[in-house]
Amino acid sequence: MYNGARLIRVFDVPEYSGRTPVNMSHPPRRSGVKVKPLPVELDGLACERDERELFASLSLRLEPGEVLQVAGPNGSGxxxxxxxxxxxxxxxxxxMRYGGNSVYHGAGREDWRRQRLYIGHAPAIKGALTAEENLAWLCALSSPVGTEQIWQALEQVGLRGFEDVPCHNLSAGQKRRVALARLYLEQHPVWILDEPFTAIDKAGVTALENHIMAHAQQGGMVIMTTHHGLDHLPGVRCLDLGQAN
Amino acid sequence: MRRIIWLLFCREWRLAWRRPGDLLNPLVFFALVVSLFPLAVGPEPSMLRAMAPGVIWVAALLATLLSLDGLFRSDYEDGSLEQWVLSPHPLELMVLVKVLHHWMVSGLAMVLLAPLFGMMLALPASVLPVLVLTLLLGTPILSLLGAVGAALTVGLKSGGVLLALLILPLYIPVLILGTGAMDAALQGMPVIGFMLWLGCLAVLAITLAPFAIAAGLRIGVSE
Incomplete structure (x- = not known):
């Protein structure tokens, strides 16, 4: 059900602002998971902010192909x-261990550094740069990608025709879409997404859900927070930090 | 590795180019301070000549300080810094490139303008090369040390005053050496000793400051 044809149909934008189209001689690249991730284990993880315990002794094992939704009320960590x-x-x-090796003080550090992609609350989009320039730089931080790939990714998130628009002229949802275009460009097998659905419209949310499920089906791993219900998606694990305490 | 340095450099230039106001602020400040002094103390050439080293150096120092507060602030607020810290590329190298770019648009521009202001303050032509050389060695130190302070105060809402308090004591040796070299040149004495000291400090700053800046940014991002 989460096949390529469906993905493209969902992202197709009907109207078009008259800019030169991307060369579409070959089909759009989908983010294939080249490297299979290793299992992630949290072992008694605890977090304290301002002398207040947010969570303690959190243990969990995540296998490749799993989607974990971290839920909980505001301020639960x-x-x-x-x-x-x-x-x-x-x-x-x-x-925290990645493939059995500690991520903080062990051999897992380098692997983890190369294999996880983090998109936070602040999406790292510079208003003065265009969507294309922003993505070119953000991807270059891990591995450089070509202009054509960036255009294809922007088309897939519904921003065809906005490639050369400075991002301060885009709406909040469009900025978020620029940041999320990285999910179509980068090859990281593990995604860590903080509230990826913020400011995204309904069609965009469906498309992103499909993309996340497709990533998981290819063996990728997704860890995300959202207040948006994911109950209709099969196989999404939920970690409720409100109940855990 | 070379590619990321080049791309970062292009990114910084683009950002600076699209906000020319930020680019010109320190230069305008420098020009204003230096050109107001003759108006305030009178056009007597001997007095201007005696004050010139101090005025130019203090103006350069304050202009650098003024431009430093925002060095990492916008990258911190929009989440770019998180991505830098998470990148597999060494953060030390990336901050060095960023500071180098900052120096090119503030320090280097001041170095290029300095002979003009030197002439305005009645400095003899024979001293102008010394002025340019001291600033060329001194302003990178100002940018690098200032960036350490900017990195440490990146998470604070108004770090401007704290930044000045943290950094000004570290600037004092550079100020003394820079103006000392100028005074020596004005009296016809050799300046090589001052230059070597400034060179030493510059090498030390380029070698060690990137590690301190990167450590400061890591702390700032993890809050």
Whole structure:
């Protein structure tokens, strides 16, 4: 059900602002998972902010092909957990292992660094740069991609014709779409997404859900927070930080 | 590795080019301070000549400080810095490129303008090369040390005053050496000693500051 034809149909934009079209001689590239991820294990992870315990002794094992939704009320530590998993924030206790090796002080560090993609609350989009320039730089931070691939990715998130528009002229939802176009460009097998559906319209949410499920079916791993219900998607695991405490 | 340095450089140029106001601020400040002094103290050439080293150096120092507050702020606020920290490329190298770019649009521009202001302040032509050389060695130190402070205060809402308090003591040796070299040149004494000291500090700053800046940014991002 999550095949390529469906994906393209969902993302197709009917009207078009009259700019030179992308060379579509070969079909759009979908993010194939080249490298299979290794299992991720959280072992007694804890997080403290301002001397307040957000969560403690959190243990979990994630296998390749799994989608984990981190849920919970505001302030329950969802973003902190994602930042800890991405490696931006040190945990106050516990460890995280990638393929059996510690991500914080072990051999798992380099693998994890190359294989996880983190898109946070602040989507790292520069208003003064165009969508294309933003994506070219963000992808170059891991591995450079060509202009044509960027145009195809932008088309897939419904931003055909906006490639050369400075991002401060885009709406909040469009900016978020530019950031999410990285999911169509980069080859990371593990995605860590903080509220990816914020400001995205209904059709965009459906398309993104399909893309996430397609990624998981190809063996990728997705860890995301959202207040948006994912119950209609098969096989999504849910970690409720509100209940865990 | 070379590719990422080149791409980062292009990105910084594009960003600077599209907000020319930010680019010109420190230069305009530098020009204003230096050109207001003759108006305030009178056009007596001997007095201007005696004050010139101090005025030019203090103006350059404050102009650098003024431009530093926003060095990492916008990248921090829009999440770009998180992506830099998470990238497999060394953060130290990326911040070095960023500071180098900052120096080119502030420090280097001041170095190029300095002979003009030197002449305005009645400096003899024989001293102008010394002025240019001291600034060429000194302004990179100002940018690099200032970037350490900017990295440490990146998470603060108004880090401007704190940044000045943190960084000004570190600027004092550079200020003393820079103006000392100019005074020596004005009295016809050798300046090579001052130049070597400035060169030493510049090498030290280029070698060590990127590590301190990167460490500061990592702390800032993890808050």
């Amino acid at each position: 969802k973003t902190s957990l994602l930042r800890i998993m991405a490696g931006l924030l040190p945990p106050s206790a516990g460890d």
